[in-house]
Amino acid sequence: MALCSLCLAQGPAPWRYDLRPGDRLVYSYTFRREVRGDRAESVVEARYRTQVLIAGVREGMISAGFQRNRESAELLTYRAGGKDKLSSERPNFEKRMQARPSQFSEAMEFNAAGEPRYSWEVSRETSSHLLPALHEIELLPAQAAKPGDRWYAMDLLGLQFEWVGSETVRGKICYHVKGTGSDGSITLSYWWSPESGVIERIDLEGTYGVPAGTSHEHAQLELESRTRDETLGSWLSKSETRLGALEALLLSPSVSMSVDELSAGIDGNALSAQRLALAVAARRHLQLPASVVNTLRGSPDPEIKSLASEVIGPRTAAGPTSDCVRVIPKKSEAPKFGTLFRVALPEKEGERIPYFLRIPLTYRGDHPLPLLIYLSGGAGFGLDGVNTASDALVGTNYLVLYPQAGEFWWKPEVAARLDAALRDTFKEFNVDRDRVYLAGFSNGGTGALYMAELWPQRFAAVVSLMGAGQCNEDVQKMLPNLANVPLLFVHGDKDPIIAPDCSKVTDEAIGALRPRAAPQLRILPDREHDITLTSDDGLTLPFLKDKARDPFPKRIAARIPDLTFPRQYWVEVLEKKGGEAELNAEIKRDNAVEIRSRDVKRLRIYLRPEMFPQAGPVRVRWNGKQVFEGALRDVCAAAGADTTGDPKLDFADGKELAVP
Numbered sequence: 001m002a003l004c005s006l007c008l009a010q011g012p013a014p015w016r017y018d019l020r021p022g023d024r025l026v027y028s029y030t031f032r033r034e035v036r037g038d039r040a041e042s043v044v045e046a047r048y049r050t051q052v053l054i055a056g057v058r059e060g061m062i063s064a065g066f067q068r069n070r071e072s073a074e075l076l077t078y079r080a081g082g083k084d085k086l087s088s089e090r091p092n093f094e095k096r097m098q099a100r101p102s103q104f105s106e107a108m109e110f111n112a113a114g115e116p117r118y119s120w121e122v123s124r125e126t127s128s129h130l131l132p133a134l135h136e137i138e139l140l141p142a143q144a145a146k147p148g149d150r151w152y153a154m155d156l157l158g159l160q161f162e163w164v165g166s167e168t169v170r171g172k173i174c175y176h177v178k179g180t181g182s183d184g185s186i187t188l189s190y191w192w193s194p195e196s197g198v199i200e201r202i203d204l205e206g207t208y209g210v211p212a213g214t215s216h217e218h219a220q221l222e223l224e225s226r227t228r229d230e231t232l233g234s235w236l237s238k239s240e241t242r243l244g245a246l247e248a249l250l251l252s253p254s255v256s257m258s259v260d261e262l263s264a265g266i267d268g269n270a271l272s273a274q275r276l277a278l279a280v281a282a283r284r285h286l287q288l289p290a291s292v293v294n295t296l297r298g299s300p301d302p303e304i305k306s307l308a309s310e311v312i313g314p315r316t317a318a319g320p321t322s323d324c325v326r327v328i329p330k331k332s333e334a335p336k337f338g339t340l341f342r343v344a345l346p347e348k349e350g351e352r353i354p355y356f357l358r359i360p361l362t363y364r365g366d367h368p369l370p371l372l373i374y375l376s377g378g379a380g381f382g383l384d385g386v387n388t389a390s391d392a393l394v395g396t397n398y399l400v401l402y403p404q405a406g407e408f409w410w411k412p413e414v415a416a417r418l419d420a421a422l423r424d425t426f427k428e429f430n431v432d433r434d435r436v437y438l439a440g441f442s443n444g445g446t447g448a449l450y451m452a453e454l455w456p457q458r459f460a461a462v463v464s465l466m467g468a469g470q471c472n473e474d475v476q477k478m479l480p481n482l483a484n485v486p487l488l489f490v491h492g493d494k495d496p497i498i499a500p501d502c503s504k505v506t507d508e509a510i511g512a513l514r515p516r517a518a519p520q521l522r523i524l525p526d527r528e529h530d531i532t533l534t535s536d537d538g539l540t541l542p543f544l545k546d547k548a549r550d551p552f553p554k555r556i557a558a559r560i561p562d563l564t565f566p567r568q569y570w571v572e573v574l575e576k577k578g579g580e581a582e583l584n585a586e587i588k589r590d591n592a593v594e595i596r597s598r599d600v601k602r603l604r605i606y607l608r609p610e611m612f613p614q615a616g617p618v619r620v621r622w623n624g625k626q627v628f629e630g631a632l633r634d635v636c637a638a639a640g641a642d643t644t645g646d647p648k649l650d651f652a653d654g655k656e657l658a659v660p
Contacts, residue, residue: 022230033045045074108120113139172193242267438463448467
């Protein structure tokens with residue numbers, strides 16, 4: 001304490017981490033969750049050992065890999081309907097734990113004050129709204145601080161931090177910093193030592209609402225040991241540090257390594273290590289031993305297979321995504337992989353729009369990948385989507401967008417936010433626009449149908465898990481818009497919240513519309529309201545796998561309540577009378593376009609030669625009267641430079657028509 005007082009008397013100095021290449025920090029880590037609701041309550045406790053590996057330093061930026069190894073997980077309490085059900089539920093819990101990876105890894109570059117260069121990974125070692133804000137390297141105050149000073153840090157919880165004072169932890173004088181949420185329901189404290197230059201202890205505690213009731217969580221990390229001058233090779237040779245080291249190598253190409261060291265990091269049975277090592281080799285253009293790579297090319301894991309093929313011979317960059325001479329600009333590579341927090345800017349003035357995006361290891365920017373949009377249940381929080389999908393998506397090539405609703409999905413203002421997040425993704429990433437998929441559960445299952453009704457031309461297939469379908473009035477009134485979209489409905493036969501009949505009657509109603517593909521309905525026996533992407537009996541991803549969009553269906557049936565989103569495939573309503581606009585459009589064998597409508601005053605149709613059965617002029621008849629006849633203009637001449645636009649639907653001859 002006397003030393004601390006002397007330092008303060010001489011003037012406070014900025015807080016800094018004392019970290020250099022070869023440092024390894026080991027933390028013991030306990031996580032406890034108590035969930036209490038009207039129907040059930042449970043208590044779970046898990047223990048981890050965290051490895052923090054300092055892989056390199058360049059231009060003031062420290063590169064670190066993090067690996068959190070689960071050592072135990074136990075269901076301590078489980079009561080349902082007021083009765084103790086622990087003995088019957090514990091086997092189910094243990095089965096779920098065995099199915100989940102026991103190791104979680106990520107990497108980050110940060111400066112000496114702990115300021116991260118990129119977004120942290122939000123898909124963590126266990127599902128939680130709080131853990132994405134917990135890191136072994138916390139952001140220290142930007143300027144020299146004194147007890148009582150307050151500041152805000154960059155985190156997902158919006159905490160305000162305060163230097164509480166000095167305390168002794170593990171025999172060291174530490175500065176105790178406490179962060180508190182605006183409503184006091186969340187606190188995060190850390191104890192940073194000016195003596196060791198690292199955090200000695202971290203406590204995170206908070207309460208928040210979940211669909212089952214209320215979740216109270218407590219996480220505690222304590223520094224066990226610190227060693228210096230370890231080698232990258234030693235980290236790659238051990239299972240408890242291998243993934244963290246590979247993550248650092250992937251994020252920071254400046255960290256030197258040999259091909260032999262990387263090859264040694266590929267464990268014969270660890271798919272996660274194989275993925276990361278191949279991704280490092282692909283990003284650095286390294287040639288791994290042919291025997292190793294050829295073996296991995298036969299892996300059933302799609303990410304490993306794709307990465308192994310790339311290492312043997314780099315893939316050819318995809319050409320233009322349109323048949324026009326104008327080339328769609330190449331997208332840049334992603335600096336960081338994983339599920340990250342992002343923000344989209346609205347087209348007009350307004351609040352920024354948060355969302356999460358999963359970037360797979362196979363993403364390069366010169367080759368399009370499929371995109372899955374996943375809408376969460378409950379209050380529509382993006383983190384609930386991440387937590388209920390991450391395990392199912394391991395090893396897949398999907399970009400995954402997790403938007404944020406914070407309310408019901410079937411509202412125009414929520415659709416506008418999703419539209420902004422989707423356009424932001426199209427702008428920044430190379431998305432295969434013919435393989436964009438939409439899925440959701442509960443609130444999100446209903447929302448998936450609603451969003452597909454607004455923009456059926458965007459999606460190759462849609463999955464509604466436990467959605468309300470046409471039991472929801474907003475979905476019911478636009479149901480004909482789904483006739484060209486392949487659909488899968490999944491519901492539990494004992495769902496007490498959204499009746500399975502809602503999926504059944506929606507399936508029947510769409511089947512009566514003469515859809516392009518008959519919808520599929522699966523009612524799962526003995527299941528309640530508990531079906532998500534990770535618990536759907538493996539139905540969603542196989543259903544989506546081979547689906548590709550038809551951007552130019554021969555028949556379109558559309559109901560458009562307002563003109564916020566007025567386009568359906570190649571028809572756009574520009575002006576309507578009062579009420580709901582309805583139209584049916586069909587391309588005939590004689591190159592004629594037949595349109596019949598109600599309450600529509602002006603249209604724009606987008607035509608391309610491949611839409612028609614034969615070459616030559618086309619005719620357009622609207623409500624029985626001819627409104628156009630002639631040849632199509634060069635579709636490339638009509639194309640705009642907007643990189644968020646659809647390379648097929650927007651590269652077209654647009655014709656504006658008035659009702660005859």
